[in-house]
Amino acid sequence: MAALAVDALRKAYSGTEVVAGLSFAVAPGTCFGLLGPNGAGKTTTLRLCLGLTAPDAGTIALAGRAIPADAQQARARVGVVPQFDNLDPDFTCAENLLVFGRYFGLKDADIRARIPQLLDFAGLAGKADARIATLSGGMKRRLTLARALVNDPDIVFLDEPTTGLDPQARHLIWERLKQLKAAGKTLILTTHFMDEAERLCDTLIVIDHGRKIAEGSPRQLIAEHIEPQVVEVFDEAGGRLAGFVENHRDLAERLETSGDTAFFYCREPRPLLARLTEADGLRYVHRASNLEDVFIKLTGRELRD
Amino acid sequence: MRPSPHSAPGWFPVWQRNFLVWRKLALPSILGNLADPLIYMLGLGYGLGAMLPSIDGRPYVAFLAAGTVCASTMNAATFEALYSSFSRMHVQKTWDAILNTPLGLADVVAGELFWAATKSLFSGAAILVVIAGLGLAHGPLALWALPAIVLTGLAFAALGLIWNALAPSYDFFMYYFTLFITPMTLISGVFFPTDQLPGWLATVGAWLPLAQGVALVRPLLAGEIPADALIHIMALLATAGVAFVIALRLTRRRLLK
Numbered sequence: 145m146a147a148l149a150v151d152a153l154r155k156a157y158s159g160t161e162v163v164a165g166l167s168f169a170v171a172p173g174t175c176f177g178l179l180g181p182n183g184a185g186k187t188t189t190l191r192l193c194l195g196l197t198a199p200d201a202g203t204i205a206l207a208g209r210a211i212p213a214d215a216q217q218a219r220a221r222v223g224v225v226p227q228f229d230n231l232d233p234d235f236t237c238a239e240n241l242l243v244f245g246r247y248f249g250l251k252d253a254d255i256r257a258r259i260p261q262l263l264d265f266a267g268l269a270g271k272a273d274a275r276i277a278t279l280s281g282g283m284k285r286r287l288t289l290a291r292a293l294v295n296d297p298d299i300v301f302l303d304e305p306t307t308g309l310d311p312q313a314r315h316l317i318w319e320r321l322k323q324l325k326a327a328g329k330t331l332i333l334t335t336h337f338m339d340e341a342e343r344l345c346d347t348l349i350v351i352d353h354g355r356k357i358a359e360g361s362p363r364q365l366i367a368e369h370i371e372p373q374v375v376e377v378f379d380e381a382g383g384r385l386a387g388f389v390e391n392h393r394d395l396a397e398r399l400e401t402s403g404d405t406a407f408f409y410c411r412e413p414r415p416l417l418a419r420l421t422e423a424d425g426l427r428y429v430h431r432a433s434n435l436e437d438v439f440i441k442l443t444g445r446e447l448r449d
Numbered sequence: 450m451r452p453s454p455h456s457a458p459g460w461f462p463v464w465q466r467n468f469l470v471w472r473k474l475a476l477p478s479i480l481g482n483l484a485d486p487l488i489y490m491l492g493l494g495y496g497l498g499a500m501l502p503s504i505d506g507r508p509y510v511a512f513l514a515a516g517t518v519c520a521s522t523m524n525a526a527t528f529e530a531l532y533s534s535f536s537r538m539h540v541q542k543t544w545d546a547i548l549n550t551p552l553g554l555a556d557v558v559a560g561e562l563f564w565a566a567t568k569s570l571f572s573g574a575a576i577l578v579v580i581a582g583l584g585l586a587h588g589p590l591a592l593w594a595l596p597a598i599v600l601t602g603l604a605f606a607a608l609g610l611i612w613n614a615l616a617p618s619y620d621f622f623m624y625y626f627t628l629f630i631t632p633m634t635l636i637s638g639v640f641f642p643t644d645q646l647p648g649w650l651a652t653v654g655a656w657l658p659l660a661q662g663v664a665l666v667r668p669l670l671a672g673e674i675p676a677d678a679l680i681h682i683m684a685l686l687a688t689a690g691v692a693f694v695i696a697l698r699l700t701r702r703r704l705l706k
Contacts, residue, residue, distance in 0.1 A: 157706075196548060197705055216551045224549035230542035234470045243469065246462035247550035295550075 145208060147172045147299050147330040148193060153202035155188055155354075162188045164354035166202070170347075172298070175321070175331040177341040177348030179439065181448040185354040186334045187227070190303055193332075194219060207299055220248060223292030227303040227334075229284045231276050237263060237287055238272040241294055248295040255294065265323075266290035267316060282313030289320060299330045306340060318343060338436035352443050362435050369438045371397045371409040374431055375416055379404040381425030388426060392419055402445050409433065459552050463560025464567070466543075467533075471568070482525055482572040487579060490517040493640070504642060507671065514585045515667035516639030518576050518594065519601055523659055525572035526602040527630060529565035530609025531622045537561075538613065544704065554705060558697050562606045562689075569602030570595070580670065587672035594669045600685040601662035607692035608658070614699035638663045658688045 146169040155163040163185045170176040180186050191197045193204055195215020204211035209218035232240050238259050245255035263269050266286035271279070279287065285305065292300055302321070306314040321344055325331055335341050341348055342362045350358040350365075358365055366372075375396070379385035389406050393399050395416040396408035408416055413430060420428045471478060494510030501509045537543040544557050577594060580586050586594075612625045636646060636654035643651040643660070654660050661681040668675040675681065 194549065216553055219549065220551040222549075226542075226545065226549065228542065230546040232466070232470075232543060232546075233541060234473065239469065243462070243466045244546070244550070246465060247547055247552050249457075249462075249551065 145172070146170055146205070147207065148176075148332060149203075149205045150189075150193065151203045153189070153192060153204065154200045155185075155192060155197070156200055162354050163192065163199075166351065166354065166356055168349050168356065168359065170330060170332060172330050173325070173328050174346040175325050175333060175344050177345035178332065178334045178351065179338075179341055179348055180351040181443050183448055184352045184443075186351065187303065188354075189351070190301060190332075190334065194222070194224065194301065220295065221298045223295065223297035223300040225285075225288050225292045225300065225302045225305050227307070229288055231284060231287060231291070233276045236273045236275055237268055237279075240276070240287065241291055244291050245294045250295065258294065258296075262290040262293060265293070265320065280313075282309050282316070285309060285313065285317065286320075289317065293324075297329070299332065300324060302331060302333045304335055305333070306335070306337065314340075338434060338439055342435045350439060350442050357442050358438070365438050366433055366435060370433045370441055371411055372433055373410050373413045374433050374437060375408040375410065375413050375420070376429045376431070377406045377408065377420065378427045378429075379425070380427050384423070384425040388419075388423055392416060395419070400440075400445070407437075409437070459556030460559035460563060463547060463552065463557055464564045467537075467560070467564040468567070479571065479575060482521070482568075483575050483579070486517050486521040486524075486576060490514060490576075510583075511585045511671070512642075512667070513640065514576075514580045514583075515670045516637075516663055518573050518580065518598065518670070519637075519659060519662040519666050520634055520639045521576050522569045522573035522598045522601045522662065523605045523630070523634075526565045526569035526605035527609045527625075529568045530561065530606045531613055531616070531625065532619065534561045534565070534610065534613045535616055535619065535622075538700075538704075539616075548704070554701055555697055558610060558693070558700055562603065562610060562693055562696075565606035565609065566599055566602035569605065570599050573598035573602070586670045590672050590674065591670050594666045597662060597665040597669065600665075600682060600689070601658065603689040604658040604662075604685045604692070607689045607696060610696035611692055611699060614696055614703055633657050633659050636660075638667075658685060661685050661688075 148170040150169070151167050153163050153166040154161065166189060178186050178189060188197070192199050193206055193211060195212035195218065198212050206218040207221040211218060232243060235243060241259050241262055242252065242255050246252070259272065260269070263272055266289055268283060268287060268290065271283070276284065289305070306317050309317065318340065321331060331344070333341070333344060345362060347359070347361055349356050358369065360368065377385065377388065385404060385406060389399065389401065396410045398409040400407040410416060417430060420426060490513055494513045498509030498513065503509065504512045547557050548554065574595060577586065581591065612622065616622060636643065636650055637657055637659035638654070639659070643654050646654065661684045664681045665675050665678060
């Protein structure tokens with residue numbers, strides 16, 4: 145049985161379909177990524193899955209329960225790390241965990257027994273009595289993660305868990321999420337960081353305008369949707385790029401330009417690289433394609449606000 | 450560790466959360482709630498009261514004391530259900546965090562209702578203690594003012610939560626005070642007997658929830674059983690119940706759409 149199964153889900157706000165016939169399933173014990181540009185319908189999808197808003201059509205089963213009918217029972221088995229920290233500023237770290245555990249009907253003694261281990265997991269040992277205002281952004285995120293685990297959930301929803309964190313804090317969160325997966329938990333993740341999705345997700349879907357536009361493992365998606373190599377060419381001197389692109393566009397399977405940068409997507413980059421070593425005023429980077437290239441190919445380069 | 454089934458009602462941990470915050474800031478909170486109404490009561494009661502005839506055979510300060518208990522109860526419940534609930538709902542997003550747990554919106558709003566009523570009880574009871582100390586409360590019947598305070602607090606907490614559900618920002622609450630709370634305070638018999646008012650205004654006033662609370666508390670403090678007690682009790686309960694249902698619906702529309 146899937147940890148989360150969504151079928152033909154629809155939700156419209158004042159006539160605009162935000163989720164437009166979305167279907168996917170998340171296997172237990174895996175990390176599932178929900179990717180898409182701003183306004184693609186990710187947050188609405190998460191809210192629908194948690195039973196915080198009712199769908200117009202379609203079915204959702206979370207932890208084996210029908211949503212939204214049995215959402216409260218389902219949420220007993222779920223932890224949520226929201227996009228924006230909503231820790232209780234009036235409480236210490238330990239009090240935040242205690243108060244949150246009570247919402248799950250847990251006994252104070254049981255929660256208190258669990259607090260040291262939760263703080264330890266979050267790298268906040270010794271911070272039990274620290275006030276929230278004294279914590280760094282990374283510490284708050286980790287405490288929010290610990291809070292989401294207070295009920296020992298089977299499924300953890302993470303809505304952009306590392307947005308706004310420095311690289312050190314981000315790596316620590318990734319480490320912890322891998323540990324959770326190793327412990328058998330199902331992770332459902334939204335993120336704008338494609339390297340994060342590539343590292344953590346077993347499967348992911350890309351949605352745009354409320355529809356699924358791709359599905360698979362990060363490797364599958366890269367193999368399926370895009371040439372394996374990219375050469376990014378930057379105009380350093382000014383004015384040389386257009387001519388170079390014009391003369392060499394047949395050396396790549398696909399070409400994209402964005403401002404002063406041209407992206408040559410190729411299967412065989414050597415001829416192009418040979419030309420670039422001879423070219424003046426152009427700088428270039430040769431790399432393997434990644435999930436970000438797939439994402440941009442699928443959703444376009446235009447800004448989404 | 451697996452969660453045990455809920456032994457307490459769902460609103461209780463929400464109430465408990467607010468109580469824990471209050472406990473940390475209890476002393477300034479009590480003093481703040483107490484000082485303002487007491488200054489008015491003593492200043493007007495003894496100062497202005499010295500120039501006034503007695504009302505129903507008792508000094509003006511005793512009349513005003515009963516009104517002050519009810520007005521403070523109303524204000525405490527209203528402030529909590531407006532400013533404090535709005536902070537938790539809209540600014541701190543505490544309600545959003547709670548809604549990610551097995552608790553539902555009804556638990557959250559009920560927790561806020563009972564908490565605001567609890568705060569109004571603290572406030573009303575503290576003033577009651579001062580009144581008793583001044584010898585302005587008579588006999589054991591005065592203790593029955595406590596449940597009357599709770600009922601008044603519940604009614605105003607529920608009414609406040611309606612306005613909270615509609616509020617775009619803190620500024621919106623000013624309208625509630627200037628359009629509803631302040632005029633009501635003046636026509637509900639807090640400062641002067643309502644027979645001083647034009648007949649129609651006195652009739653309107655008598656239907657308002659603050660007047661229902663005053664009609665219970667004033668006789669109780671004088672050591673008398675209130676006339677039509679059951680009607681006033683039912684009116685306050687009905688106000689609380691109906692307002693809660695409306696507040697819950699409006700909050701659901703606001704947060705869970």
